[in-house]
Amino acid sequence: MKLISPKILYTFSNAFEYRETRNYPIIAICDDINSYVIKHNRSKTPCNGLAIELIAHYFLKIWNLNTPNIAVVHVHPEHLNTLEIIQIQEAFFKLPCFGSVFHKDANEFNQFYTSIQSYEKNKFANKNDFFKLALFDIWLSNEDRTENNPNFLIHPYAGQYHVVAIDNESCFNSGNLNSKLSPLTFEDSILYHKGIKHIVGKSGFKSENLESIVEEMYLCIAECKSKADDILSFIPDEWQIDISTFKQMFADNLFNDDWISACKNTFFEHVNSALNQ
Numbered sequence: 001m002k003l004i005s006p007k008i009l010y011t012f013s014n015a016f017e018y019r020e021t022r023n024y025p026i027i028a029i030c031d032d033i034n035s036y037v038i039k040h041n042r043s044k045t046p047c048n049g050l051a052i053e054l055i056a057h058y059f060l061k062i063w064n065l066n067t068p069n070i071a072v073v074h075v076h077p078e079h080l081n082t083l084e085i086i087q088i089q090e091a092f093f094k095l096p097c098f099g100s101v102f103h104k105d106a107n108e109f110n111q112f113y114t115s116i117q118s119y120e121k122n123k124f125a126n127k128n129d130f131f132k133l134a135l136f137d138i139w140l141s142n143e144d145r146t147e148n149n150p151n152f153l154i155h156p157y158a159g160q161y162h163v164v165a166i167d168n169e170s171c172f173n174s175g176n177l178n179s180k181l182s183p184l185t186f187e188d189s190i191l192y193h194k195g196i197k198h199i200v201g202k203s204g205f206k207s208e209n210l211e212s213i214v215e216e217m218y219l220c221i222a223e224c225k226s227k228a229d230d231i232l233s234f235i236p237d238e239w240q241i242d243i244s245t246f247k248q249m250f251a252d253n254l255f256n257d258d259w260i261s262a263c264k265n266t267f268f269e270h271v272n273s274a275l276n277q
Helices: 048-062 109-113 118-123 128-140 171-175 194-200 207-233 243-254 257-275
Strands: 007-010 026-029 035-039 070-074 097-101 152-157 160-165
Touching: 035 048, 035 070, 048 070, 048 097, 048 128, 048 171, 048 207, 109 152, 109 194, 118 160, 128 160, 128 171, 128 194, 128 207, 128 257, 194 257, 207 243, 207 257
Parallel strands: 007 070
Antiparallel strands: 026 035, 035 097, 070 097, 152 160
């Protein structure tokens, strides 16, 4: 897979919305005429959270999991004037920001699940994406894709539903880059969400299906390892990231055989817990 560095964009018009989540990201149209969810780091460096978002985006792509396209976005100060709340200040946007394409026709999973009809379960393009995303989160120790906050969208496209991962800032045990990664608990996994079992059905939990997902994991991790230096080179200099810290963390954890084996075991434990829930 050939990876392409993120676009460098500038906001084109006033921000028209914001999210009441960490650091209050804004939504604005950029000069490629797409709307982006734009995250900042309050102009504090190093911008590790933004770097983690960027890294996770490319790893998701390598795992063939859906995630919005991204860009490095420069926000014009005058485009913030319409959002008159104290949590959104011009000073927070002085550095380049992390932007991901805003899918206005997609629904957050919890919102989608509360209104799903029985027949709609068969409209998913790939139900294995739920399992793959759970395994991906175990590998990256993503602590913020849970039952209460699934952080993935259901995007209707071409007559099917697609799982789209968003908000990956809490990977590596919420950005703990200097310590050994800790495994996710079952309660911190999306497999804890009752909606997953409801949609996938018991057939999705067959051992041969799950084994094939794990086998694919090994190939994806190998590809991530081969592309890691390229991905790290995409991080903007303005974010003042210590690249060596990420490289060491990758070597000690993500690409460590013991960690990968532990991820496999954790995945099967979570699957069994979900099946028997």
